[in-house]
Amino acid sequence: MGAYEDLMSYERQTQALGQVAGRLGWDQETVMPRGAAPQRAEESQAMERVLHHRRTHPRVGAWLAQINEGALDKVGRANMRHIRRRFDRTRLVPAELAGEIARVTSEAQGQWAEARAAQDWDAFRPVLENIVALKRDEAQALVANGGYGGDLYDALLDDYEPGATGADLQAMFDAMRPRLVSLRDRVLGASHQPQKLEGRFDESAQIKLAGELAIAFGYNLAHGRIDKAVHPFSSGSGLDVRITMRTSKSDPFNAVYATIHETGHAAYEQNIARDHLLTPLGAGVSMGVHESQSRLYENQLGRSRAFAGWLFGRFEDHFGGLNLGGAEAFWGAANRVYPGYIRTEADEVHYNLHVLLRFDLERQLIAGTLDVADLEEAWNTRFEADFGIAVDKPSNGVLQDVHWSVGLFGYFPTYSLGNVYAGCLGQAMRGAVPDLDSFLAKGDPATPARWLKENVQTHGGLYEPAELIERACGVAPDVDPLLDGLEAKFAEIYRL
Structure with a gap:
């Protein structure tokens, strides 16, 4: 197989793992017992670290360098655009930080639900303070080399609406x-x-x-x-x-x-x-x-x-x-x-x-x-x-x-x-x-x-x-x- 075929075979496995991670999230918000939250947080952290490793692996960079995008059809070029953008973005964020965000936010869902039911903002405030600090760290990593014009919010927004400011x-x-x-x-x-x-x-x-x-x-x-x-x-x-x-x-x-x-x-x-x-x-x-x-x-x-x-x-x-x-x-x-x-x-x-x-x-x-x-x-x-x-x-x-x-x-x-x-x-x-x-x-x-x-x-x-x-x-x-x-x-x- 050529470099493009190798990359897409690898990407298919990464996408499948991402779907598994998403299924964990669905389970957590629908049928997971509340007492499982600390363990699920560790599971989510582990999955995020695996995905981060795959998305930033040097092999991905090597394949991207080898592929002649001009020789690809419209679908191939679009695949390359997405993979390259994700590779360039994800490798700026340390794996430890990505994993910690996954762990903290996984557990925070239950903490938010409990605080909401109890009408207790004070209980959730320190949880949110930690999340905001982590997301600011993520944004700082993304803009460290002049990306997004140095705008922290734009760096986070780009994950949901590419190109928007x-x-x-x-x-x-x-x-x-x-x-x-x-x-x-x-x-x-x-x-x-x-x-x-x-x-x-x-x-x-x-x-x-x-x-x-x-x-x-x-x-x-x-x-x-x-x-x-x-x-x-x-x-x-x-x-x-x-x-x-x-x-x-x-x-x-x-x-x-x-x-x-x-x-x-x-x-x-x-x-x-x-x-x-x-x-x-x-x-x-x-x-x-x-x-x-x-x-x-x-x-x-x-x-x-x-x-x-x-x-x-x-x-x-x-x-x-x-x-x-x-x-x-x-x-x-x-x-x-x-x-x-x-x-x-x-x-x-x-x-x-x-x-x-x-x-x-x-x-x-x-x-x-x-x-x-x-x-x-x-x-x-x-x-x-x-x-x-x-x-x-x-x-x-x-x-x-x-x-x-x-x-x-x-x-x-x-x-x-x-x-x-x-x-x-x-x-x-x-x-x-x-x-x-x-x-x-x-x-x-x-x-x-x-x-x-x-x-x-x-x-x-x-x-x-x-x-x-x-x-x-x-x-x-x-x-x-x-x-x-x-x-x-x-x-x-x-x-x-």
Whole structure:
């Protein structure tokens, strides 16, 4: 075999080990006994050290030097781009540090869950202080030789959205914020306000409905499963892609839309071309693109008027009579705008304001201009300024998200970037599938979603993120399709 074939054979084994490590994470958040956390932390540390060793092995560098990329096809060149980028990035971070981050964050997940349940920020604060220090050490290693312009946050962000910078995202947020705030104020001040769905909703019925919806949106249960978790997530790629959801006796929309959201992530991974399985191209290209799929499934399809009309009937079948007057009122209830505490339950208008808060605070934490000791106060002050309500307890504030406990600094802004991508893709999909609403009205979002499979999902990591979106949409990504769509939708619901 030649150097490229040798490299790809080696890479396939590395990818397989990475999938095993991911399965450990899924197990930890779903079925692992709490008492196993210290041992699992050591197991995660050991796996990370093995992966770090393989990804930075001198053989990888030797193969990269030997391969003539000009002689490779498009797929080969894309594989090389991913492997070279990971090799150059990973070898800057000492194996001991990578392993320690894996160990600490593995154990921190359980510590976060316990502190969240107990409403005890003080118990989790020293854990987070250690994580922030470790992530700053990682970022310092990545910028040590002048990388990322010396910006610590950009070094971490690049792991989730290659090529993006904090400055670029700040410019995007600056363009979004005034229109979002203006829309929010007009909606909350409107004389017509949609009804709220009220009642008690059987949790077993929620789980059954969630399973039906996942299938309706194209989730293949022959290669997946649905479980409950404290924080809904999707895990895996290729032939084994798993999702989780949660229920609420008073709010079935929580279960429904979290499931549709995670199904969007899972559909992306399940629909990647099989030829890319266990290669660098066999996973979503970035978290921004990943979020574009989940947010498009959840909001542009799942919260559309056409689909809500069908979903209203399914709610009545599963839960009996509702307090709403009909399908139109149900659509309004599914899209109610209100200043709530929880990001994952937020309406489309407030959602990005939640992300902006986290983006600003985590940039300050990594830059060293905000201490973890002052984080709760900073969060509460900013939240009340942005949302007009005071945080009542830590689980509704600084302890609500799992992300920082597992070291995901730089992840949060990809949610809003995903919304922007989704706005562009949704506009293009409606142009390509003019009878989209007729499918949605029949409870068949999977058929029109084939456009996403063909234009986004099947490619996996073949193209760079912005290039992929531009190829699918025919134009460069822009905030206007998202904001125009939100303004039109809520003007109709709230009769502005």
